Amino acid sequence: MKLFRLLTLGLLIILSTSTSAKKLNILVVTGGHSFDHQSFFAMFDSFQNISYTELKHPEANLQLGTIDQKTFDAVVFYDMPKTISETEKESYYKLLKSGKGLVFLHHSQCSYQAWDEYKTIVGGKYHEEKNTPQTSTYQHDVTFAVKITDQKHPVTKGIKDFEILDEVYGNTEVLPGVTPLLTTDHPQSSKIIGWTHKKENSRIVYIQPGHDKNSWFNPNYQKLVNQAIVFVSKK
Numbered sequence: 267m268k269l270f271r272l273l274t275l276g277l278l279i280i281l282s283t284s285t286s287a288k289k290l291n292i293l294v295v296t297g298g299h300s301f302d303h304q305s306f307f308a309m310f311d312s313f314q315n316i317s318y319t320e321l322k323h324p325e326a327n328l329q330l331g332t333i334d335q336k337t338f339d340a341v342v343f344y345d346m347p348k349t350i351s352e353t354e355k356e357s358y359y360k361l362l363k364s365g366k367g368l369v370f371l372h373h374s375q376c377s378y379q380a381w382d383e384y385k386t387i388v389g390g391k392y393h394e395e396k397n398t399p400q401t402s403t404y405q406h407d408v409t410f411a412v413k414i415t416d417q418k419h420p421v422t423k424g425i426k427d428f429e430i431l432d433e434v435y436g437n438t439e440v441l442p443g444v445t446p447l448l449t450t451d452h453p454q455s456s457k458i459i460g461w462t463h464k465k466e467n468s469r470i471v472y473i474q475p476g477h478d479k480n481s482w483f484n485p486n487y488q489k490l491v492n493q494a495i496v497f498v499s500k501k
């Protein structure tokens with residue numbers, strides 16, 4: 267049954283490749299955190315330059331390592347599973363080795379709390395452990411100002427500073443080697459809320475906003491996600 271599902275998935279990707287040769291083909295990984303599925307994918311449906319296939323946990327991590335890497339350009343993570351097996355980790359190492367672009371959105375920096383290497387892939391970490399100096403925080407429904415650090419960067423070009431209504435994360439860990447793309451001065455938020463870096467051969471972008479449709483329907487946010495996917499897809 268699993269083999270059949272993988273074959274079906276492979277066929278879907280081949281079909282989407284043949285019908286839209288000029289589009290980027292991406293995988294979108296979901297699961298481990300509830301979200302408004304229809305509104306989230308409405309954002310991807312609006313992207314004229316991108317075709318997508320959704321991979322859902324718990325199968326997604328093994329599928330990532332099984333699908334022919336030539337059939338997709340990048341992976342977007344909007345997932346938040348708690349655990350990962352050693353075999354599943356191999357899928358990530360394979361993606362990094364082959365230089366697949368990776369875009370991590372919102373709660374994907376909270377995944378796999380016990381897998382230390384994960385934060386070096388994302389470039390940061392939301393710490394869930396309680397009552398420590400490292401403990402991260404969240405606050406829903408906050409209107410805050412997003413500042414663009416470099417308006418010439420391919421991920422943020424054409425986007426001016428903007429306001430967004432979203433969830434903020436505070437006291438998150440941001441690794442020193444990343445290049446900040448987005449910041450905010452909101453007191454309940456970490457300062458750096460978007461960045462890019464390289465891990466092995468992969469370009470990686472993390473964008474912290476994205477809790478619900480207040481972001482997904484925001485034209486600035488849509489442009490950010492779209493340009494992040496295009497940027498990481500380039501070799």
Ligand SMILES: [Zn+2]
Nearest residue numbers: 372373433477
């Ligand atoms: Zn959230």
